[in-house]
Every structure is written in structure tokens, then in C-alpha cells.
Amino acid sequence: MSFASETAKALNAGDAQGAPKAASAKVAARGVNVHYGEKHALKDVFVDIPEKAVTAFIGPSGCGKSTFLRCINRMNDTISTCRVTGEITIDGKDIYDRMLDPVLLRARVGMVFQKPNPFPKSIYENVAYGPRLHGLARSKAELDEIVVRSLRRASLFEEVKDRLDDPGTGLSGGQQQRLCIARAIAVSPEVILMDEPCSALDPIATAKIEELIDELRENFTIVIVTHSMQQAARVSQRTAFFHLGSLVEEGATDQIFTNPKDRRTQDYITGRFG
Amino acid sequence: MTEAIKAPAPTAFRGVDPYSAESMARMKRRYRAEARFKFFGLAAVLVAGVFVLALLGDIIRKGMPAFFEHRALLEITLSAETIDPKGTRDPAELRAADYQRLVYDALRNQFPNVKERRLRRKLEGLVSAGAGDDLRVRVLADPSLIGKTIRMPVLLSDDADLHLKGKGTRIERADGGGALALNLDGGAVELRGASAFAAPLGALKGVLRSRADALSRDLSRIPPSRPGMDNTALDAQRMELTQRRDGLRKRADDAGSTEALDPTLLPSLVVEAGGGMFLLSEIGKDSARGTVLVAPSDGVTEVKAWRVATYVTPEADRRVTDAEIAWLEALRAKGQLQNAFATRFFTNGDSREPELAGIRGALTGSALTLLVTLLFCLPIGVGAAVYLEEFAPKNRLTDILEVNINNLAAVPSIVFGLLGLAMFLNFFGLPRSAPLVGGLVLALLVLPTIIIASRAALKAVPPSIKEAALGVGASHQQAIFHHVLPLAMPGIMTGTIIGMAHALGETAPLLMIGMVAFIVDVPAGVTDAATVLPVQIYLWSDLPEMAFQTRTAAAIMVLLGFLFVMNGAAILLRRRFERRW
Numbered sequence: 035m036s037f038a039s040e041t042a043k044a045l046n047a048g049d050a051q052g053a054p055k056a057a058s059a060k061v062a063a064r065g066v067n068v069h070y071g072e073k074h075a076l077k078d079v080f081v082d083i084p085e086k087a088v089t090a091f092i093g094p095s096g097c098g099k100s101t102f103l104r105c106i107n108r109m110n111d112t113i114s115t116c117r118v119t120g121e122i123t124i125d126g127k128d129i130y131d132r133m134l135d136p137v138l139l140r141a142r143v144g145m146v147f148q149k150p151n152p153f154p155k156s157i158y159e160n161v162a163y164g165p166r167l168h169g170l171a172r173s174k175a176e177l178d179e180i181v182v183r184s185l186r187r188a189s190l191f192e193e194v195k196d197r198l199d200d201p202g203t204g205l206s207g208g209q210q211q212r213l214c215i216a217r218a219i220a221v222s223p224e225v226i227l228m229d230e231p232c233s234a235l236d237p238i239a240t241a242k243i244e245e246l247i248d249e250l251r252e253n254f255t256i257v258i259v260t261h262s263m264q265q266a267a268r269v270s271q272r273t274a275f276f277h278l279g280s281l282v283e284e285g286a287t288d289q290i291f292t293n294p295k296d297r298r299t300q301d302y303i304t305g306r307f308g
Numbered sequence: 309m310t311e312a313i314k315a316p317a318p319t320a321f322r323g324v325d326p327y328s329a330e331s332m333a334r335m336k337r338r339y340r341a342e343a344r345f346k347f348f349g350l351a352a353v354l355v356a357g358v359f360v361l362a363l364l365g366d367i368i369r370k371g372m373p374a375f376f377e378h379r380a381l382l383e384i385t386l387s388a389e390t391i392d393p394k395g396t397r398d399p400a401e402l403r404a405a406d407y408q409r410l411v412y413d414a415l416r417n418q419f420p421n422v423k424e425r426r427l428r429r430k431l432e433g434l435v436s437a438g439a440g441d442d443l444r445v446r447v448l449a450d451p452s453l454i455g456k457t458i459r460m461p462v463l464l465s466d467d468a469d470l471h472l473k474g475k476g477t478r479i480e481r482a483d484g485g486g487a488l489a490l491n492l493d494g495g496a497v498e499l500r501g502a503s504a505f506a507a508p509l510g511a512l513k514g515v516l517r518s519r520a521d522a523l524s525r526d527l528s529r530i531p532p533s534r535p536g537m538d539n540t541a542l543d544a545q546r547m548e549l550t551q552r553r554d555g556l557r558k559r560a561d562d563a564g565s566t567e568a569l570d571p572t573l574l575p576s577l578v579v580e581a582g583g584g585m586f587l588l589s590e591i592g593k594d595s596a597r598g599t600v601l602v603a604p605s606d607g608v609t610e611v612k613a614w615r616v617a618t619y620v621t622p623e624a625d626r627r628v629t630d631a632e633i634a635w636l637e638a639l640r641a642k643g644q645l646q647n648a649f650a651t652r653f654f655t656n657g658d659s660r661e662p663e664l665a666g667i668r669g670a671l672t673g674s675a676l677t678l679l680v681t682l683l684f685c686l687p688i689g690v691g692a693a694v695y696l697e698e699f700a701p702k703n704r705l706t707d708i709l710e711v712n713i714n715n716l717a718a719v720p721s722i723v724f725g726l727l728g729l730a731m732f733l734n735f736f737g738l739p740r741s742a743p744l745v746g747g748l749v750l751a752l753l754v755l756p757t758i759i760i761a762s763r764a765a766l767k768a769v770p771p772s773i774k775e776a777a778l779g780v781g782a783s784h785q786q787a788i789f790h791h792v793l794p795l796a797m798p799g800i801m802t803g804t805i806i807g808m809a810h811a812l813g814e815t816a817p818l819l820m821i822g823m824v825a826f827i828v829d830v831p832a833g834v835t836d837a838a839t840v841l842p843v844q845i846y847l848w849s850d851l852p853e854m855a856f857q858t859r860t861a862a863a864i865m866v867l868l869g870f871l872f873v874m875n876g877a878a879i880l881l882r883r884r885f886e887r888r889w
Contacts, residue, residue, distance in 0.1 A: 112778060114702060141781035151772035153791055163790075164780035214776070221780055 060085035060255040061106060061225060066120035068101050068110065075101050077279045079120070083225075083272075088247060088256045090270035090287065092263060094302065097276040099259045103227050106257065107143035108136040124225065141168050144218030148230040150210035152202035152217070157194050160202040160213055161185060164221040180220055187253075188216035189246055208239025212246065219254070226250065228258040232265065244269050263303055267291050275299045367868070371861030377650040377663060378472045379461035380435065380639055382414040386447060388455045397451050407447070408440030411462055418644075419635060421603035424495070430631055436463040438664040461646050466662040466855035468636055471628045472645065475854060477621035479637070481580075482507060484614040488581055490604065497586045499579060500595045508577055508616050509591055512567050513560045515574060520556035523549055566592035571623035576630045581614035585634040601634040627854070653862065657828045658844065662855030665848070667863050669830045673743055673823070673838030674812060680747020680834055681754065681811050686804055688751075689758030690793075693800075696759070697766045698788050717756035724753045725820030733821060740822040741837040749817045754807035761803020765796035798885035805878040809871050815842040841867045 059082035068076035076098040083089045091099035101110065108129065110116040122129050129139055141164070152160050161181045164170075171177035181198075185191035190212040194205070202213050211231055218226055228247070232240040247256060247269045260266050266273050267287060274284040275296070283296045294300045324331055388395065391405040412432045416422065422431050439462045446460065447453055470476060484504055491498040499505075527549045533539040559565065568590050569577060577588040579596070584604025590597040617637070623630050639645050656666030696713075700706045728749035732738045738745050769792045777787035818824065823839050824847065831838035839847070841863060848860040 107779070109775070109778065112775075112784070137781050137783045140779060145775075145779035147772060147775060147779070149772055151770075151776045153773065153776060154795060163777075163782075167780065167782055167786065217776075217780060 058085050059083060060124060061257070062123045062126075063102070063105075064121040064123075066102065066105060066118065066122060068098070068105060068119075069117045070113070071115040075279055076105075079281045081274055081281055081284050083255065083257055085255050086251060086253070087272060088251050088258060088270040089272045089274065090266035091257065091259045091274050091276060092261075092266050092302070093276035093282075095261075098279040099274075099276040100229055102276070102281075103229055103257060103259050106225065106227055107140050107145055109140075109145065111136055141221050142223050143225040143227060144221065144223035146211070146214050146218055146226065146228040146231045149234050150207055150214055152205070152210050152213050154201060154203050156199045157185075157202045157205070157213060158198040161216050161220045164217060168221055170221060184216040184220040185213075187219055187250070188212045189242070189249070190216055206239070208235050208242055211235060211239070211243060215243075215246065215250075219250070223254065225255045225257065228256065230259050230261060233261060240265070263291070275302060277302070364868075367861050367864050370858055371863075371865045373470075373473045373475075374855075374858040374862035375650055375653060376473075376647055377652070378464045378469045379646040379648065380415075380464055381459055381644045381646060382411065382418065382462050383457055383459055384410055384414040384443065384462075385457045386410065386443075386454050391447065391454050397454075399448060402448055402451060402454075403444065405444070405447075406440070407443040408437070411435055411439045411443060414462075418639070419602060421495075421600055427631060430629060431635060433465055434468045434632060434635060436465045436663045437661050438659070439463050461648075463652075463663060466853060467627050468632065469663055470854055470858075471633060471636060472640075472647070476626050476628050476633065477619045479633075480618040480620060481615050482618075484579070484581070484616055487610055487612055488579075488614050489610050490582060490584075490608060492600065492604075495600055496597070497600050498595065498597050499581075499586065499588075502594055504594060505591050505596050505616075506593050508618070509567065509593055510563075511618070512569075512574060512577075512591065513563065516556050516560035516567075519573060520553045520560060523553040523556065527553065564593060566590055571630075574622060576619040576623050578617045578619065578630065578634055579614060580617055580637075582608035582611045584608070585638060587630050587634065601631050602638045653859070657830050658826060658839070658847075659828060660826075662851075662853045662859060665856070665859055667841065667844060667866060669827055670839050670841045670844035670863070671866070672830050673746075673827075674840040676743035676831060676834050676838065677746040677750060677818075677823075677840055678808055678812060680744055681750040682804070682808060684748060684751035685755050685758055685807070689755050689804070690762050690800055692755075693759045693762030693766060694788060694793065697763045698784070698792070713756050713759055717760060720816075721753055721814055722816040722820065724749055725817030727752065728817060729820045739835050739837075741825050741827070741839075742835045743823075743831060743838050743840075744834040745821050746818050746823050746838075746840065747834070749821060750811040750814060753814060753817060754811050757807040757810065758800075758804055761807070762796065762800045765799025765803065766792060768799060769795045798881055802878045802882050805874050805881070809874040809878075812840075812870060812874070813842055813867065815840075815846055818843055819846075841870075 061083040063079050063081045063083075066076060066079040067074070079098075079102055091103060093099050104110045105118055105122060106124075106129070110118055118130065124142070127134075129143075153163065155163075158181055161184050162171075162177055165177060165180050171180055182191060185194065190209060193209060194200075194213075202210065205213060211234075215226075215231075232243050235243065244265065247258065250256060251271075258266075258270065270287045272285065273287045273290040275282045275290065275294075275298075277298050283290065283294060283299045285295075290299065291303055294303065300306075387410070390410060391407075392398075392401055394401065412435070415431060415435060416428065419431060422428055442463060443460065446458075464472070467476075484501070485507070486501050486504055488499055488501040488504055491500070527546065530542060530546050530549070533542055559567065567574075569588055577591065577596075578601065579586045579588060579598070582604040583602075584600060585602040586598045587601050588596045588598040619630060619633055628636075636645075652664065653666045654671075655668055656664055657669030659665040696706065696710065700709075728745060732745045732748055733740060738748075773791050773795065774787045777791045778784070782790065818840060824843050825837060825839065826847070827837050827839050829836070845860055845863045845867065848856045848863065
């Protein structure tokens with residue numbers, strides 16, 4: 035680990051020169067490697083993700099950004115051939131610690147997926163599922179309050195307040211995605227991972243989600259994977275560029291988009307490949 | 309190889325010219341091939357449809373009569389001496405009385421002229437052996453009937469029933485010409501009238517001629533004698549047939565001769581006159597002799613209106629005798645016959661008497677067996693599917709397991725029967741012929757089907773649902789049981805119903821564990837001896853009585869009905885809960 039931490043220091047030191055330094059790292063990755071069977075999908079990633087800010091992962095398809103995202107809530111554990119090495123900490127605590135159950139980790143690190151995937155149940159049940167699972171509500175009234183508050187925070191409540199018992203799958207795509215966000219924040223996670231949350235949505239729904247992300251930043255640490263560089267530029271404070279399984283460059287979003295240090299980053303954001 | 313890649317042969321590429329003769333011809337060939345394929349498909353569908361319709365039509369035609377039964381309305385005198393000689397009205401006494409005797413007495417009152425013992429037996433044979441039981445039920449329900457005379461429909465025997473359903477012989481009736489003098493002498497009768505029997509006699513001669521022609525055809529089929537071989541048997545046969553044919557021809561050609569009505573050769577002629585029925589044994593142009601089957605009204609010696617009924621099939625070629633037909637026709641003429649829906653087909657167990665046999669025992673047995681099957685194979689099948697699909701490590705062992713589950717679905721069902729015999733009966737000592745064991749065997753049989761269908765249904769649920777559940781912190785099992793399994797349930801239920809329908813129709817494995825016995829009682833529990841519907845069909849189809857053949861077809865109809873309902877439910881379920889992602 036000494037090598038890893040030294041490299042991390044070097045990395046942070048490098049950062050400190052131009053860009054605003056991350057206030058405090060909520061999530062920190064130290065030398066993370068991911069193998070899918072024989073395939074080396076993620077190579078030696080060191081990154082700090084600051085608290086109460088939006089960090090965007092960009093990069094061409096298959097570059098490992100989604101893989102890394104799924105390491106943060108140990109979603110990769112569900113893939114039997116997947117092997118993760120290295121260290122990822124949240125608030126300084128190793129999330130791959132054997133004492134930590136991934137199920138509880140996922141209650142702290144929520145996730146929103148590429149395609150809106152509400153449960154084929156009522157809107158209310160969609161949001162109430164998580165709190166009920168973790169015993170977060172002691173009474174029906176409390177559960178109701180959690181549901182309403184979560185829907186409100188996902189700015190969906192006004193649209194669905196009269197039909198909480200209708201199936202969640204009956205909503206429009208953008209509403210479904212906001213429902214998924216409401217479902218994720220209902221268990222009060224500290225980190226929310228978003229895996230291309232707008233790729234299946236039209237521009238208007240996308241704008242709403244982006245607006246929502248901006249609001250959520252006040253209370254949550256958000257990591258978003260996106261294919262759209264405009265989106266990364268609009269919503270994120272920090273950006274990390276992945277290429278061929280490696281983290282090429284990470285820094286303040288302004289700096290990455292205006293003054294990238296790496297040639298590959300420059301080529302990517304100017305649209306020369308990817 | 310590498311050389312070829314390095315230096316490709318120069319080829320001239322050309323595009324498609326849609327107007328060239330070549331491409332037009334190619335297109336024509338394509339369309340012809342397509343039209344041919346469509347034609348074959350349509351033809352296959354039509355042929356299959358015709359066969360299905362023919363099969364169903366045949367089964368329905370054969371089976372429908374079994375849903376109806378004929379009864380005779382009889383005046384039954386419930387004499388207190390027979391039913392309750394001690395006068396105690398004790399139900400045990402009442403139950404033990406000989407009600408069948410009362411029914412026979414009522415029938416004999418109807419035909420008082422039947423005195424000969426053999427004929428009386430025949431007459432009593434018209435009603436079912438179970439007729440007395442119906443009477444017993446009625447009397448036990450209302451003992452105040454004792455001493456009274458009631459008019460009650462009495463179930464007829466299977467042969468009588470079949471005759472009335474038109475399965476015996478065709479009856480042709482012709483009005484007789486002129487006056488007819490009756491000369492009764494005990495059981496015999498002589499009928500006279502000028503040229504009274506000319507027409508039936510002529511018809512008889514016609515029948516003789518056609519019989520002679522049939523013999524001629526038989527003769528022509530005898531192979532010719534061959535030189536150098538022993539031809540004595542052939543020659544003798546030829547000689548005999550020729551003689552018989554010539555005899556028949558001679559009788560047929562002699563228009564004036566009297567004919568003896570041979571019951572093995574000729575139709576039976578019955579004269580219906582003056583309320584009586586007379587079976588002719590000898591017929592001439594002006595007179596005929598015969599026996600009295602049904603006595604005419606008292607003192608009738610001459611009648612103007614009379615009929616000759618011809619029972620076309622010779623008596624020797626049918627199960628009901630002339631006398632029985634005459635009695636039935638007499639009952640019919642008096643309006644004493646009823647044809648009604650046979651509820652007892654659904655309320656009775658099996659019986660040796662076809663008219664009493666019903667499918668209730670088999671239906672109950674099938675229901676109990678299927679219940680056991682469902683209770684065992686649904687939880688185990690779904691559990692196995694969930695484990696294999698979601699939890700089992702993917703390694704060589706589970707691969708082998710999976711291949712073998714698929715193989716099990718193709719194992720002949722009788723092998724499962726042998727397994728059941730060895731395991732459940734011989735090793736565990738479970739009772740023979742019981743729905744419990746049948747259900748276990750069938751559960752083994754449909755388990756692979758259910759596992760395969762359930763796995764397919766689980767696989768069809770999009771992984772995003774599971775990920776969503778995992779994403780909010782559900783454990784793997786919670787994600788499966790809260791979200792994936794409920795979504796897979798319609799598919800699982802469809803598979804299960806189809807598996808159950810398969811089990812309902814299964815016969816072979818049940819034969820091995822003894823569910824093939826003749827069981828009269830309706831089973832009351834899963835350990836009682838029972839049989840199931842398809843086995844009942846198999847048992848009945850083996851019996852010689854014609855009436856059991858119709859019952860076989862009727863039971864097939866019931867079984868098919870259940871299968872249609874079950875498969876329909878499966879389709880409905882699939883439609884109703886079909887989900888597009």
C-alpha cells in the first residue's frame with residue numbers, strides 16, 4: 035500500500051497546481067484493477083471523488099468508466115467472473131472490507147441506471163421498497179413521509195401526487211428516471227452513482243434530470259458516467275477521463291475541457307476520436 | 309494462403325441490373341420458391357386440420373350416446389310383504405330388501421304372456437341390474453311409499469339401450485294389405501289373409517338372391533386348383549359353396565314357395581297386429597306361422613290394419629334377440645320409454661355393468677393425483693429453477709446437472725413408473741394404487757418440464773429489475789424473491805399448467821404402480837385405491853361390450869375437455885400477464 039499511497043500523494047500534488055483542490059475526498063480509489071476473467075478491464079486507477087459535488091466520468095465506449103462506477107457500490111460482485119483488486123474507501127473506510135456487507139454498502143451508495151428500471155409496481159411501492167427493506171420507517175406515516183420527501187427531492191412529486199398507486203412503469207421515460215432517483219435517495223445514501231442516466235431520454239427530460247442533479251449536489255456526492263461531454267461540462271465540478279481501461283486525466287471540469295494536460299484527453303474532447 | 313491474401317486475383321465487380329433478363333429470371337425463381345413454400349405450409353395446415361376434425365368428429369359421434377340413457381316408465385308395486393315383511397320400517401330392513409325383484413315383477417306385469425323361463429330371463433335382462441338400487445334409494449328417502457304403486461323410470465340394460473340408440477338393427481315397417489285372420493294356439497300363432505304376405509315374401513326372396521350373389525363372390529375368391537398339388541380341401545370348399553348357392557338360388561327363384569325364416573340367414577319378420585306382436589317362423593303367400601312375442605288384445609281374431617316389421621340384421625348377427633326388440637318396440641309404442649341425460653355417468657364409479665359405469669371415481673382419482681403432483685413439483689421445481697438460474701455456481705457440475713435435467717424431460721414415462729415402483733412401493737412401502745404414489749411419480753415426470761419452463765421464465769425477466777433491487781440494497785435473495793420471481797410467475801404458471809396437463813393424460817407410469825385396477829368406490833383420500841381418467845379409458849377400451857366402447861369415447865371427451873380447459877388457462881394466463889419490456 036505504501037506505493038499506492040505515495041502515488042496518490044503525487045497525483046493529488048499534481049492536481050493542486052492549477053485546479054481547485056477537492057475539498058475533502060468522499061470516495062478514494064487506490065490502485066484499483068478489475069479483471070473480467072482474462073480481460074484486464076480497469077488498470078490501476080487512482081482517483082479522489084470530492085464530497086457534495088458532481089464528478090463526471092467520460093471516455094469512449096469500453097474504456098472502463100462504468101466498470102469503475104460499479105466498483106464503488108460493489109455491483110461487480112454480482113458478476114462471478116469479475117475480480118477487483120486495490121482499495122476503494124468511503125470516508126476512509128475500505129468498502130471491500132470483509133466486515134462490510136455489500137448490501138449495506140449499497141444502502142449508502144445508491145445507483146441510477148442507464149435505462150429507467152422502475153419495479154413493475156406502484157409509484158409508492160417503488161420508493162418505499164428501500165426504506166422498508168432497511169427498516170428506516172417505524173410507522174406507515176413515517177414511510178409516507180419518506181416517500182413524499184424523496185419524490186419531492188426528485189422533483190417528481192407534483193407530477194404524480196394524485197396517482198401514487200399507479201404503476202411506475204406507466205410514467206414517461208424522464209419521469210421513470212426521476213422515480214428511480216427518488217427510489218435511490220429514499221434510503222438516504224451518501225453517494226449516488228449514475229450510469230449514463232440520460233442516454234435513453236429526450237433532450238427535455240435530460241434537461242430536467244440535469245437540473246435535478248444540480249440540486250441534489252447540495253446533499254449528496256454524485257458520480258455520473260456520461261457519453262455527452264456537454265453534459266459533463268454542464269453538471270459536473272470535476273471530470274475524469276478514462277481511456278482503454280486507464281484513468282488518463284482527472285481534474286476540475288473547467289480545466290479538463292479548456293486546458294487538458296494529456297494529448298488523448300484533448301483529442302477526445304475535441305472529437306478527434308471516440 | 310498468405311500468398312493469396314497478398315495478391316488477390318483481380319476481379320471485376322459489377323452491380324445489379326434490375327432490368328437484365330438474368331436478374332429477372334433470378335427474381336422469378338425466388339418468388340416461385342417462396343410460393344412453393346407457402347403452398348406446402350398451407351397444405352400441411354389443412355391436412356392436419358382435416359385429421360383433427362375427423363378424429364374429434366369420430367370421438368364425439370361415438371361418445372355422445374354415452375351421455376344419454378334410456379329408461380322405461382314402469383308401474384312398480386311396492387308391496388309391503390317384499391320390502392318390509394315385519395312391518396318395522398327399520399332402515400336396515402328396508403335396505404336389505406330385494407328391490408330388483410319388484411322391478412322384474414313390474415316388467416312381467418307389462419308382458420303377461422311371457423311365461424317360458426328362458427324368455428322371462430330375457431325380459432328381465434331388459435332392465436339394468438342396478439335398477440333396483442334406484443328404487444331402494446327412492447324408498448329409503450320416502451318409506452311412506454311402501455304399499456303404494458308408483459310410476460318410475462327404470463334404467464334399461466346396455467344392450468336394450470344400444471338398440472334404442474339405433475346400434476342394433478335397422479327396422480323397416482310396411483303396412484300389411486287386406487284383412488288378416490289370427491289363429492292363436494297357446495304360444496303359437498297362425499296368420500291368414502289372401503295374398504297378405506306376398507310383399508314380404510318377395511322381399512325375402514330378394515334377400516335370398518343377394519345372399520346367393522354373396523356366395524358367388526366368395527366362390528370366385530377361392531384360388532383355382534393347381535395340378536400336382538393336393539387340392540381336396542379347396543375342391544370340397546368350392547363344392548360346398550356351390551351347393552349352398554344353388555340351393556339359395558332355387559329358393560329365390562321359386563316365387564310361390566313358403567320360406568322358413570332361418571335366424572342365421574334371413575331378417576326377422578314381426579307382424580304387429582291387434583296390439584300383439586308375432587315373430588314369423590314360416591311365411592307363405594297367403595299364410596304365415598310364428599310365435600307370440602306380445603299378446604294381442606283379448607278376443608281379437610281378425611284385423612284390418614296391421615304391419616310387418618322387418619328387423620334387417622339376422623338375429624344371429626346381433627346381441628338383442630327378436631323378442632327383446634319386440635318388447636322394447638311395444639314399450640316405445642306405448643310411450644313408456646324415456647331418453648334423458650345420464651347424470652350417473654358423472655356420479656357413479658366404475659362398474660361391470662356398462663350402463664352403471666361412470667367416471668366419478670376416475671375423475672376424483674385424477675384430481676387427487678394432480679393435487680399431490682402439484683404440491684410436490686411446484687415448490688421443488690421452482691426452487692430448483694431459482695437455485696440453478698440465480699445462485700448455483702457456473703461450473704462443470706452445474707453444466708452436467710443442466711444437461712441431465714433436459715435429458716430427464718425426454719425419458720420415457722414408463723421408466724418413471726418403474727422408478728416409482730422400486731422406490732415408493734418397494735422401498736418406502738407406500739400403498740399400491742394410491743393417488744399419493746401416482747402423484748409422486750407424475751411429479752418426477754413433470755419436474756423437468758417445470759424446471760425448464762421456470763428457468764426460461766426467470767431468464768426472460770430483464771436483469772435491470774434485479775440490478776434495481778440490488779442497487780437500493782436488497783440482498784440477492786430479496787431481489788429474486790421480491791422482484792424477479794413475481795415477474796416470472798406467469799411464465800412459471802404456464803409451464804406448470806402445461807406440465808399438469810401432461811400429467812393428467814399420462815397412463816404408462818401409473819400402470820406400473822397399480823393404478824390400473826378395477827375400482828368401484830370413489831376414492832376419499834390420497835391413500836385410497838384409485839384409478840385416473842386415462843387409465844379408466846384404457847381399461848374400458850379393452851372391454852368387449854359395445855356400451856363400454858361408447859363410454860370410452862365419452863371419457864375421452866371429458867379428458868379432452870379438461871385438457872382444453874387447462875391449456876386454455878395457460879394461454880389466458882400468458883396473454884393476461886404478458887409484459888413487454
